[in-house]
Amino acid sequence: MPDIAYLGPPGTFTEQATRTLTEGFDAALVPYDTVPLALAAVRSGDVLAAGVPVENSVEGAVPATMDALVTGEPLVAVGEAMLPVRFDVLARPGTELDKIGTVASHPHALAQVRGWLEANLPGADAIATKSTAAAAAAVRAGEFDAAISAPVALEHYPELDRLVEGVADVPDALTRFALVRRPGVLPDPTGADRTSVAAVITDEVGALSELLSELSLRGINLSRIESRPTKDRLGEYRFFLDFDGHVADARVGDALTALRRRCSEVRFLGSYPKADRSPASVRPSASEQAFQESAQWLEDVRAGRLA
Ligand SMILES: O=C(O)C(=O)C[C@]1(C(=O)O)C=C[C@@H](O)C=C1
Incomplete structure (x- = not known):
């Protein structure tokens, strides 16, 4: 039976979320003192995955999780859960x-x-x-x-x-959690997915707005943007982006290759079903069919079959 780490000890919100995230999966939940320790156990192979808090609707991102996700061997989120917090x-x-x-x-x-x-x-x-x-x-x-x-x-x-x-100061507060593991087979696209990446942009005029344009031009809805210092140099930031869609979707793949060209560093942090299962709204020009047809058109032009 595989072990799954969570921020312990028993009785945390994270334990509850990790139980939801591993429902129907025969796993033993193992408490760790901190998020970095839980993620280190995933990296070392001591556990298969870890449940970690990501963000709260009142207090924002959980910095320990963000920093630990981008330091060390790559990890990817394969699921998310949302819990009401009182x-x-x-x-x-x-x-x-x-x-x-x-x-x-x-x-x-x-x-x-x-x-x-x-x-x-x-x-x-x-x-x-x-x-x-x-x-x-x-x-x-x-x-x-x-x-x-x-x-x-x-x-x-x-x-x-x-x-x-x-x-609770805010009665309907929610915290979002992720199940994180080492890169491997990605969850299948469901039509209601979220993709997370961390990108370091170059220090140039308009770099951030151009990065965001790569998403909006392809009709991709950004659900979160957060920055953390890279810790290498004052004024250099890493942007954490969450947006609708799966890396297997043509519009998302196309945007990611553009980000990869533009940014000094891009780390893929996973594509996984959204906790609320709300489907992505995709405009016709960004649909799979539109991408396929335009790629075919280009192939035909390049082969001299069309002009
Ligand atoms: O301490 C816990 O119970 C946790 O699971 C951590 C945590 C967090 O990091 O935000 C999770 C949910 C609540 O927002 C408060 C604390």
Whole structure:
């Protein structure tokens, strides 16, 4: 039975998402302390794949995931899952809300309840832990007074009490997760796919807008653009792009070859079915048929069969 890594310990949102992503697949889920460690285990072959958080609708990208994806041997996403994110406040039995001096959680979680903390625990120190479940474990061990955790955490830390339920500054917040593995056979195109790439552009006038034009000219809908410093040079950025379509689609393949020509570095980060299964809307001039017919036309012209 293959092992699948996730950001642990048991009881994280990532564990829940990884269970969804591996449903129907006979695999053992193995917790890792951090996203880079989970991805290192994929690279070394210790595990087959890893479930990692990618972005949250309130707090944005998860920088640890972005950086770890582009550092080291290539990895590709083969699936994505979306989870609604609401938190419970967990504490040892007998803890009173107004006596809480320290409240711990993952930085992304703390950021998503900042308003609630200011209103309800104004005197408490917020402590960053490696995950929401790591915070619950630390509270159980007596290190902090309260944890901001996933509702599912209580199943794993039954010694704790739920002080407050369903805390979220933005009620309908969502976090997106990916199942990542070493490059191999890609998931088949479904018509409702997303492709992710990371590209470093050259320092030239219009470089970013021209890169984006390569997508828009081919009718490709960009769903996310995020930049991170390359860490090599001040002012040099790597752009993370997510867009509709599969690398097997003609318009996407055509755009990727253009990006490859333009950028100093392009890393393919996967083509996989979108969690919401919403089909890509493709304009007629960017359809598979339009690409096939125009390629055939060019072949005929080059062979002297057409003018
Ligand atoms: O700590 C967890 O439970 C995680 O799975 C990590 C994580 C994140 O990185 O954003 C996942 C979902 C929530 O947005 C808060 C924390």
